[in-house]
Amino acid sequence: MDTDHSFTITTPGTEEAVREALALVRVRIRARGVPEDICGNVEIALAEALNNIVEHAYADISGTVEITGEIKNQRLLLDLRDHGQPMPGLSLPKGRLPDHEVALEDLPEGGFGWFMIHNLTMKLLYNRMADGNRLTMVFSLQEKANRGSANSGAP
Template identity: 35%
Template sequence: MTSNPRQNAEIQGRATARTQPMFHRVLRAHPQTVRDTLGDIRQRFREDVSEDTLGRLELVLAEVLNNVTEHAGTGDAVRSRTPSIHLCIVRHDSGLACAITDDGASLPDDCILPRILPTAEFPDLPEGGFGWYLIQDLTQALCYYREESRNFLAFSVPFAYDEASH
């Protein structure tokens, strides 16, 4: 059987598309585990994306994962165990797609409503008042829903302008 160069190129193209860099982790909602995971993500993607994109991804994930950690045992049900977080990040043509699920407390209804940067006097702002604004500002296609006892959050962090043209 002889091989067709065109077919080989098509097969190679499909194989490359399926092997885009991916990161997957199941972790406990604990501050040190979050810090370690952010370091592992930086290590995983440092050769594949720019420092700008990696910094924006890290900032968004730090906000989201630390929110899960901080508020995991509050709300509808106080938990006797530390919630688990499932995190998946996939590099695609225009950025990094992220999916996060956790079995912590439900996200408050107003968290994903569109935000504007607060213009009030800074001493009047609550601690951490910029978190969801930053998340919304640095991501695209942000969506959230809760099903039974799990939260589902997905978003994309677009590549930096100069990175998207490569």
């Protein structure tokens, strides 16, 4: 049940449904006082996490994603649960920033997703459960405090 501090959205694991889920989450967190700039960070990171579920966890099967949000202690916790394939190696991709100082033909056309997720969150947890995957993203609601889980591999 939704409260002043929490909400739950269940969405089909498809590209089209991701759009609607992102819009809904943005409405839910804005209504609960999350600053506009952080709303943007949340939408960018959540889009990548949901796209990853659609493309990989649900590559061969279909299913739903349950998104639970909770605001407490100046933090937003987003919990994503799906019932698809596990993350390879049962661990989170590191999320290095693809090299951009390369020849035109070698410019990266992908591989940005996990980098952005790491960069925009202060904490990131992955658990493989008996019935699927659980990804927890934690965002600070104090503007400068995110980037805590950044792991770009940059010097």
